[in-house]
Amino acid sequence: MENLVFQVGTALLLIAIVSMLAAKLKLSNIPFLIVLGMLLGSHAPTIGIFDFSFSASKEIIDFLGKIGVLFLLFYLGLEFSVRKLISLGNKIVFGGTVYVFSNFLLGLAFGILAGFPLYETLIISGMMSVSSTAMVAKVLIDLKRTGNSETELILGMILFDDIFLAVFLSIMSGVLLGGATSLGGLIISVAISLGYMLLFFLIARKGTPFLNKFLNISSSEVFVIVIFSSLFFVAGFSENLHVAEAIGALLFGLALSETEHVKRIAHNVVPFRDFFGAVFFFSFGLGIDPRTLGGAVWIALAGALITIIVNLVSGMIAGKNAGLSHKASTNIGLTIMVRGEFTIIVANLGIAAGLMPLLKSFTAVYVLILAIVGPLIAKESKHIYNGLNKLFKWNQA
Template identity: 35%
Template sequence: MLAIALPLEVLPEPETSHAGAVLIELGIILLVLAALGRVAARLGIPSIPLYLLAGLVMGDGGFIPVSAGEEFLEVGAEIGVVLLLLLLGLEYSPEDLRNGLKSNWAAGLLDGVANAVPGFAVGLMLGWSPTAALLLAGVTYISSSGIIARLLDDFDRVANRETPVLLSLLVMEDIVMAVFLPIVAVLLVGASLVQGAIAAGVALGIVALAFVISMRFSHHVSRLVHSRSRELLLLGVLGLTFLVAGLADAVQVSAAVGAFLLGLTLSGQVADDVRTLLPPLRDVFGGLFFVFFGLMIDPRDLIPVLLPALALALVTAVTKIYTGMWAAKRNGIGPKGQWRTGLSLVPRGEFSIVIAGLGVAAGAESQLGPFTAAYVLILAVTGSLLMRFANKIPPPGTWWGASTSPARAPSPGATPSRVTGRAQRDAST
């Protein structure tokens, strides 16, 4: 046999394709999430804070930098938020939400003033421009729908009497963001207030149209996607969800709001089947969302802004708790339910990062990105833990041996009509 010797340097070096590198990184991330989930279950704490810290360790400036799969993770994170809000919307009917918005508009106004003003004031105190301070006001105002929606399901609190109140506040915040983001985007490029008002009007019109469709044509939409085949049903629902979320995002309305409104629209057997099929998919992509959030933070940038971010986090955690308790009390929720509502509003997350990202991209303020990252990380972790131990932390009225004042009679529509299979909590909780 003739042996042919080739110089070693002539042989091509084996290379890992880009797709292979993405798969390797994704595999490592999922295995890390699985391990952290087991640790969290063993310790009896939420897995979300551990996922956030894992992203912090694996991001830029961390110990295990992730680069090849970052684009995939970004898309996966967006899918995670969309699925979280879709499934939350499936738990309620449009009538429930409409009644909740009517009864909680005053609480929504208090929520905006009490939580946006501290952010704006701190921005000005730090010497930032009014536009950058306005961006920080948005960061401190908006709670994390993604984190809260995930934890409500994890802690089996979707059927609690206070959950519709909490949901109403979150939806009002998202609607405010539908107006706030276009205006801020216009201000950052130096356009006129008239252009910002037009953009905000378009966004509000889209949201109003979605509400009308969800309230009047829900049966038609459900029949459109219904199928006895699990495969076809899943394909139809996911396709419609991503389409609606993408169109919402294209007109400067949150993709999460679009997914939530679609969840309200689906009803009957379709809603029941989707609630059974989607949770595993939501959990996987939801985990990627929290990891991706951590990946965007460079730990080295957090140190200079840590103390002011911590102080602002403390102030706005208190204002959020007060807002939630006040809203729950107005709806006839008992002291424990009021306390849970307030603690559940503490986490900040995806929207805050989006708002800061607009300012960073436009060069509004160099410290806005790190400050927001530190602020959100503090409240995402702390808020998750507060939600986990809400039933074990005594309400403020009991700290000095005093009893909390009795709750008012519940307002109409306070209890979700679509939640089945779970006992409704007594008004005293």
Template identity: 55%
Template sequence: MDHIVLEIGLAIGLCVLAGILSIKLKFSVIPFYILVGMAVGPHAFHWGYLDFRFINSAELIDFFGRIGVLFLLLYLGLEFSVGRLIKSGKSIAVGGSIYIGINFTLGLLFGFLTGLPLAEVLIIAGITTISSSAIVAKVLVDLKRTANQETEMILGIIMFEDVFLALYISIVSGLVLSSSSSVGGVILSALIALFFMLGVLIVGRKIVPLLNRWLDIRSNELFLLVIFAALFLIAGFAETIHVAEAIGALLVGLVLAETNHAHRIEKLILPFRDFFGALFFFGFGLTIDPTALGGAVWMALIAVVLTLIGNFIAGMLAGRSAGIPPYASAKIGLTIVARGEFSIIMANLALAGGLAAIVQPFAALYVLILAILGPLLTKESKLVFRILDPIFGFNARHERRRSPKTSR
């Protein structure tokens, strides 16, 4: 195909079909977007005139996908804000630290065992550590679990992950995207990234009263233009100093969340987030060569097993630290096991840095498997706990810990 407008229209149509299929099968739409992109990408099968590959529009779709990431992280920043994070409490900080500590350690160990260089190991650890807030939020709503006792911990861990992600991408992007190969140059790039992040947050919170006045705009058109200008300027500037543009978008969201206009911004950008977000996952699928996935199968399967184990243990420990019963604690780890948009962001960072080609197919398979298993395990969390409880005696130990208190 050589007509860009037609290709974009077909891409959107394919995303619609993927969405309909996901609703019918009651699965997350993310793996369907990726699979459809893989099916029509430059590496897809074609035969003579039967060539449905997206080639001419691939670069434009990739740019739309970048915009989708900006809106996604802007929206996430608006969802919790720095103030809410500070007020989230000690239990969330402890639970988040447990979750990140276990999964990040397993990711590093797995990365080193693959024999890849340090930069690739750091990318893989990032891919395997951060769960998909989009999938988790959808699952909680679909299963009507938003009021459950473990949900506060789940949302708290997601918020904790977002902060970790901001710090981690800032450091890793300084290593991967820096033009300097010296240790001093890498450290300088990382420090610049960290100072940029802290500077935006500190200055942003100081000027919240000014922002409230500046954003007091009646016209939705002009209001959106102001928000978009701030988003693209700050994200673009972040990219010029070797900080991932996604972090610039997250910082903008964190600052705007402190204003009186946060709800209006969320409402107006939601359609943009969903539209460009769909093209982001579709565009990621375009970059995957299906013939290269075979080399990453065992690597992805081993990582999936480690993630399932790490998530379950982390969920149980995080729940225990907050006094949550074992069954509810098990649901914590099983609910946030899905990986998605953030893993893909890390994989794209590896692509931009020219790292080992295996990272892309590994990330694609890993995300696909967990994007499918995550919602399924969440839905069947009761069955999973019933199978594991007689083996490990979670409830028995919980009752023994409670009994002295009860007797008193």
């Protein structure tokens, strides 16, 4: 136990040092933490009492990282008005459809042109179609854009993307792993997921008086215990219904966003969000062995470039359809292009099915590029917009 505590403590100390460096450079700590994790892990040496492979504590660090995802998405849900989100219903469906299918179809074309077999091509198309909810949340929070006009649409598109992910995983699991999913079973599964999401919207709209009374707890200690235990229960229960744990946390945050206690909840969540969120990005990098990346670099670079372009264009289309400005529409495309945990989930399905080994290397490089470049591009969105504005002359009368 002492060794485990020391290993986890070592990891946390390194995370703190790297986060301080990122803060001094006035940059997001996401790419720094991912690279830190990559430099360590199973390939790293043991120097004296310091085991930089974190072999004994890897599962604990991964679990702490999973907690970070829950807090990131829960906080993001708290920041939004369900009424505004519902009012964007048609715009979310349009934007989500454009986003998912443009990425999926270009992913199919990319896989075919790159010479991948059929099943590998389908997996790659799925990987290129799903954004990282945790990283999108972190980018919005880091850049203080949770109150921006385009952020409700981004949130809605994330929810739409999760529905696509549930359908895609259901179909491909049946195809690749045997026990093929029937059409009727698939429809029931999707209906349950949609119904579960709608339930939280209904709770947010109609259940606020009850939630206000239930959360009227004078003791800060009991208040935190009630909120956090409910968060973990809802997230875990969501996974049982084939709704991602992260989305369950997001929905729970949305349900509480209309209560009179929302500021008190957010105040208590922020320190945990920042701490465990940092652990998540470190643990994400910890799972990438840079020695295995060489053979897929150029293919992954091409896939990442396609994703950046397609996401920018689909974000512009979604934003303009919603009546947003060119600048806000640009922010959408530059925010949702990051790839992370969900892309890896899709890839792991193909790896578990015994598809070609190159798929694993491609996934690692592709995710790494967009996990590092994505937040940096989002940070520079103002300059990118200015450059595009000069090219397309959007603001000219």
